[in-house]
Amino acid sequence: MIRFEAVTKSYKGTVVALREASAEIQRGEFVFLVGPSGSGKSTFIRLINREEVPDAGKILVAGKDISSLSSWKVPYLRRQIGYVFQDYKLLPKKTVIENVAFALEVIGRPRPIIKRQVPAILELVGLSKKADRLPEELSGGEQQRVSIARAFVNRPLILLADEPTGNLDPATSVGIMRLLDRINRSGTTVVMATHDRGIVDSMRRRVIELDRGILVRDESRGVYE
Amino acid sequence: MIFRFWYFIRETFVSLWRNLSLTLAAILTVAISLALVGSSLLIREGADQATAQFQEGVEFIVFMNADALENQNEAIRKVLDTSPAIKEYVYVDKFAAYEEFRELFVDKPELVESVTPEIMPPSYRIVPSDPDADNVTELARQFSEQPGVKEVATATEAIRQIEDFSTRVSQALLVAAIVLVAVSAVLILNTVFTAISGRKTEIEVMKLVGATNWFIRIPFMLEGTIHGLMGAGLAVPALFVVDSKVLAYFQESEAVPLFRGFAVPDGFVWSTSIWILVIGAAIGMIGSAFAVTRYLDV
Ligand SMILES: Nc1ncnc2c1ncn2[C@@H]1O[C@H](COP(=O)(O)OP(=O)(O)OP(=O)(O)O)[C@@H](O)[C@H]1O
Ligand SMILES: [Mg+2]
Numbered sequence: 001m002i003r004f005e006a007v008t009k010s011y012k013g014t015v016v017a018l019r020e021a022s023a024e025i026q027r028g029e030f031v032f033l034v035g036p037s038g039s040g041k042s043t044f045i046r047l048i049n050r051e052e053v054p055d056a057g058k059i060l061v062a063g064k065d066i067s068s069l070s071s072w073k074v075p076y077l078r079r080q081i082g083y084v085f086q087d088y089k090l091l092p093k094k095t096v097i098e099n100v101a102f103a104l105e106v107i108g109r110p111r112p113i114i115k116r117q118v119p120a121i122l123e124l125v126g127l128s129k130k131a132d133r134l135p136e137e138l139s140g141g142e143q144q145r146v147s148i149a150r151a152f153v154n155r156p157l158i159l160l161a162d163e164p165t166g167n168l169d170p171a172t173s174v175g176i177m178r179l180l181d182r183i184n185r186s187g188t189t190v191v192m193a194t195h196d197r198g199i200v201d202s203m204r205r206r207v208i209e210l211d212r213g214i215l216v217r218d219e220s221r222g223v224y225e
Numbered sequence: 226m227i228f229r230f231w232y233f234i235r236e237t238f239v240s241l242w243r244n245l246s247l248t249l250a251a252i253l254t255v256a257i258s259l260a261l262v263g264s265s266l267l268i269r270e271g272a273d274q275a276t277a278q279f280q281e282g283v284e285f286i287v288f289m290n291a292d293a294l295e296n297q298n299e300a301i302r303k304v305l306d307t308s309p310a311i312k313e314y315v316y317v318d319k320f321a322a323y324e325e326f327r328e329l330f331v332d333k334p335e336l337v338e339s340v341t342p343e344i345m346p347p348s349y350r351i352v353p354s355d356p357d358a359d360n361v362t363e364l365a366r367q368f369s370e371q372p373g374v375k376e377v378a379t380a381t382e383a384i385r386q387i388e389d390f391s392t393r394v395s396q397a398l399l400v401a402a403i404v405l406v407a408v409s410a411v412l413i414l415n416t417v418f419t420a421i422s423g424r425k426t427e428i429e430v431m432k433l434v435g436a437t438n439w440f441i442r443i444p445f446m447l448e449g450t451i452h453g454l455m456g457a458g459l460a461v462p463a464l465f466v467v468d469s470k471v472l473a474y475f476q477e478s479e480a481v482p483l484f485r486g487f488a489v490p491d492g493f494v495w496s497t498s499i500w501i502l503v504i505g506a507a508i509g510m511i512g513s514a515f516a517v518t519r520y521l522d523v
Binding site: 049051072075076077078079080081083089091102103105106107108150151154 | 232426427429430431432433434435436437438440441
């Protein structure tokens with residue numbers, strides 16, 4: 001599903017954020033990216049959906065080499081990839097249901113499909129009752145659920161999550177992880193960057209560790225350290 | 226597709242409303258600049274119409290009194306036929322003059338109704354052998370002293386007057402208009418830029434969920450285009466005011482006889498209006514295209 005072949009990425013010529021990283025992630029896997037701050041986790045994630053372009057090496061997503069993808073095709077790549085942020089990035093003036101529908105509207109999905117898929121996904125994340133609330137009227141955990149619903153509503157092949165529990169307390173984080181686990185079990189490949197030792201240790205999924213841009217560990221059923 | 230249409234319309238108007246003061250400034254500037262562009266075109270056209278009688282070498286026109294006697298005409302014709310200084314001439318009788326008048330003012334029936342062939346001055350349109358200005362002036366002076374002659378309009382004098390006037394005015398207007406068009410394009414760019422910066426998160430989310438560049442750009446470009454069109458829409462009535470007040474003022478002026486021909490057909494005002502709308506939309510599109518390519522890149 002995702003393959004990195006000796007991928008190197010540096011910013012502004014000086015900082016090497018990722019150095020010759022190689023990894024292969026299969027369809028349906030759940031992968032944690034761990035490592036200290038600045039080790040290149042976010043860079044790894046942003047390379048997958050072409051927010052960044054590698055300086056050297058090759059990245060394949062769903063069998064396609066995306067390092068040489070022409071820029072007009074990038075939106076179509078991204079329609080297959082859901083993205084969850086640490087800070088949710090919800091639109092403050094739109095309600096929960098509108099925030100989720102927005103993701104389908106802007107890729108031109110027909111209204112009947114939107115009408116069918118959005119309530120279904122809100123049901124999945126357990127927010128049907130709060131569909132008409134504004135983000136500011138929700139707790140952090142609920143906001144993150146909305147953001148996950150928005151990322152998953154188009155049934156992407158891959159879900160990227162950059163520290164999705166970074167702003168949440170442990171109990172709420174567990175709920176979010178259950179949700180991501182469920183999404184993963186439905187066949188979606190999940191790649192999640194995290195600093196949360198407890199989560200990594202309890203889920204025992206594949207762990208890729210980065211250190212100053214170098215891939216230092218890759219274990220299936222790994223732990224945080 | 227219908228759904229997308231409404232999406233674009235909704236997004237566009239929400240954004241217009243959010244930046245109301247900037248939007249108004251942009252629209253008014255477009256309106257003023259396009260009103261100037263249009264006036265400049267109208268004045269040019271008026272000048273062309275007014276000087277249309279002087280064509281194919283006609284250097285001066287002898288206007289007879291409407292009630293000139295036949296023997297007075299005879300005398301003029303005799304000079305014209307025999308003088309070596311005259312190459313050729315055309316006699317325009319009062320009926321022909323009336324016809325021309327009717328054609329010129331075809332959109333102003335009240336004006337046409339106010340005249341009859343009887344009061345139209347017949348005229349001789351004269352091509353001299355030597356079109357040199359001094360020579361023409363001298364000939365004109367000689368003819369103006371003949372009995373029955375109302376006035377003599379010379380091309381060199383009259384055309385120069387009118388063309389000087391219209392060139393000066395229309396060029397001044399055009400320069401001002403070009404500056405203002407540039408200013409309005411920049412203002413639209415600025416409004417669109419403000420609209421873009423007010424929607425950073427929205428744009429970021431759109432990009433990440435896979436909206437195409439054009440899908441993201443269209444509402445902003447539509448917004449700029451609508452500013453341009455609204456400005457042009459305000460400029461159009463201004464053109465009709467210029468036509469009915471300013472040009473009409475020249476037509477009534479006695480100072481320069483040829484100004485009486487200073488009219489533009491209504492059709493011209495309409496076609497100019499359409500141009501103005503097209504230019505307005507283009508200004509808006511160009512201004513907003515700049516904004517989106519500069520500030521909206523992936
Ligand atoms: N847009 C950027 N421009 C310049 N340098 C950047 C940029 N993004 C990241 N970097 C640098 O690249 C390196 C890797 O950053 P990255 O964000 O991938 O780390 P991270 O592992 O996600 O860190 P954190 O755990 O703090 O989120 C860091 O040194 C960072 O300063
Ligand atoms: Mg990071």
